[in-house]
Structure formats: structure tokens, C-alpha cells
Amino acid sequence: MVKREFYDFGVHPAPEGENSPEELVALAKHLGYSGLAFVPHSDKLSPGLPFIPSDGDFEVFKCIRGIELVEENPSKLHGLIGKFRKKVDVLAVHGGSEKVNRAAVENSGVDILNHPSPEMGRGLNQVLAKAAGENEVAIGLSLSALLYSRGFRRVRLLSEYRATLELARKYEVSIVLSSDAMSCFDLRAPREMAAIAELFGMEEDEALASLSTVPTGILARNRPSAGYVRPGVEVVEGFEEGIEEGIEEGIEEGIEEGELP
Amino acid sequence: MKRLLPSLRPRKRYLAIELISEDTTTRGELTREIYFAACSLLGDVSVSECDIKVLGFENGLGIIQCAHTKLSETRAALAVLTQVNRKRATVHVLGVSGTVKGATEKFLEGRVAFSINPLSLKP
Incomplete structure (x- = not known):
């Protein structure tokens, strides 16, 4: 059995959150994650994007640069998406109003639309879900809201997530489960995240996929590997040798062709 | 009192857990x-x-301990625990086993609970 790699694509480090990226990484490693995406809210950015510890071990533990855009005006949101798209590997949008959700799902530069439904019945509908499916925008469900609410609010949240999940299944929209963590104490191990997701109707496999394969897919799309040639084409083995041989062959062929009358 | 036959005893799962907390807990x-x-x-x-x-x-x-068919519900219940004694805390399930002995030997022996550096918790 192949060991899954788990990712949490919604962590808010200091200064917005409480803990530094290093502390979050230490705990996430301990909990069994293979990587974290740091997605500070864009309206609470200190000048520039926050420092991300990389120290060259990207293969061991992936620290991914991301951002969560907060903007109520759709045209300004499109502008921000254009501005940050090249700078970050994960671009999320803080959903909420119908306008923002609509703008986010119709822009294929967006990777994740986070918590599209702050209130009951104002979240995802079939139009938005269809657009999200076409533009490959994943829907992000944050689990920390489920941890900290009680009673009435948690009941509403669970039924909202259930409704979102059904629409997402119907229109083949990917779901990303994220902790939306503001501190170390909001992080949960992948299996626990999956167990919480099972409460609102996700199958175990589905939940684990939304913590592993869906994030990996987003990452692969935005961070091309060394052998990347063009969409869908990639040199997997013998990357450097292959290219050199190819060039040499090409030159030889060119010469031969040139000699022909 | 007559003990229940082994075949009649309810099946269990034993979760080895670790509490990541701001403070020690009983x-x-x-x-x-x-x-x-x-x-x-x-x-x-x-x-x-x-x-x-x-x-x-x-x-x-x-x-x-939990019932063997209710493992995911139990995990979820442990995951939504956010504080103990008004101090923030997180339960981390280290592993699941069918016997207490298995859970202890596989997941707990020789392990020290993870602790978040308390100095860094001050705002």
C-alpha cells in the first residue's frame, strides 16, 4: 500500500495567527503531515508576504507559500488574483457574499474558495458549483469552525457542509479540508480531520483524498517540476541527458537535411 | 459474580493518545x-x-477504550476537544490496537509526549 502524503492548506502563521511558521511546522511534522500551506489573509498582511522556512528540505517537508484573498469588490478581487498568482503556489479566496463566491469560481487562477457559506442557505448553489467544476476551483471546508462552535451554530454548520458536499459531488468539484488554524492548538492529525469530515457525510476515502491527492494536484499545477515541458508533458527520467541527446540528434539531422540538395 | 464468556464480551478498540496541552492534566x-x-x-x-x-x-x-464499530465517531469526539481545565489542549491519536497490551507496546513505550515550547505561547 502506498503511504499517503497529507497536507493542510489553510494555516495562518504569525503575525496574523499566534505561532511562528517554525512552531507550526514542528507540530505538523509530529502529527504526520508532509506539508503545510501558509495562507495569511490578504487584508492582514504585514508588508510583503511572510517569511516561509524553506531551508532546502522541500522534499522532506513542504512549506508552501500561499495567500487567502479577502476582498468584497469582485473587480478588485480579479485584480488581486492577477497580482498574487505568480507569487504564490496556493491562492485561496475568503468566500462569503454571493458576489465574491461568483467572482472566485469564475476565475481559473483561483485554487480554493474557502468557506463559501457563512450563513445558512447563502452558500454554494448549482450555478456556482458548475462554474467551480469547470474552472477547477476547489471548495475549502475549514474544520476549526466545527471545533470551536457549540450547539445551534455547530448544527447549522454541519448541515451547511453537508449541503455543500452534495453539490460538490454532483458537479465534480474537489473538496479541500483544512484546519484554518490560527495557532498550534487548532491543528489536528489527518485521521482526526477525516473523522470530523465523516460527521457531515464524507466517506473515509473521500476525506483522506481531500487531505492528500487534491492538495497534491493543486501543488503540481502551480509548481511545475524540473522536467516540465508543457501542460501534460513532463520528462520523468534522465531529464538532463535526454535533452542533451535530443539536441545533438536534432543538430545532426539538421546538418544532414542541409546537405541534401 | 460469573465473568462473561470471552466470545460474548463486546469487542473493543484501544486508542493510544497523547495530549498536547499548555498545562499538565490529571x-x-x-x-x-x-x-x-x-x-x-x-x-x-x-x-x-x-x-x-x-x-x-x-x-x-x-x-x-471505545467500541470497535464506533472508532471514527470516537476519533471525531476526541478531535473536537479544545481545552482541559480551561487550558487549551489537543488530543492526538498515536495509534489504534485491539488490545491494551498492543497499544502500549506499539505506541506508548519509550515515548515522551510532544510539548509546545511554553515560552513561545506568550503573546
């Missing part, structure tokens, strides 16, 4: 918080079906 406090979190999430009826018990807890490491 077994009694942890038990109370787990029941509170579980009842609030699942309701009294479901929690009674889960058969959750804290069998032992020391130095941040412990073993929790």
Missing part, C-alpha cells in the same frame, strides 16, 4: 472534558454506544 480532568466534548458533539445516546473510557493517563500519554 486523568479525571481529561475524562470529564472528553465526555463533555463527546456529548456535545454526538449526543448522550451515541456516546453510550461508543463506550468511551479513559483507561489510563499519565505524563501526557494515555489509553482510551
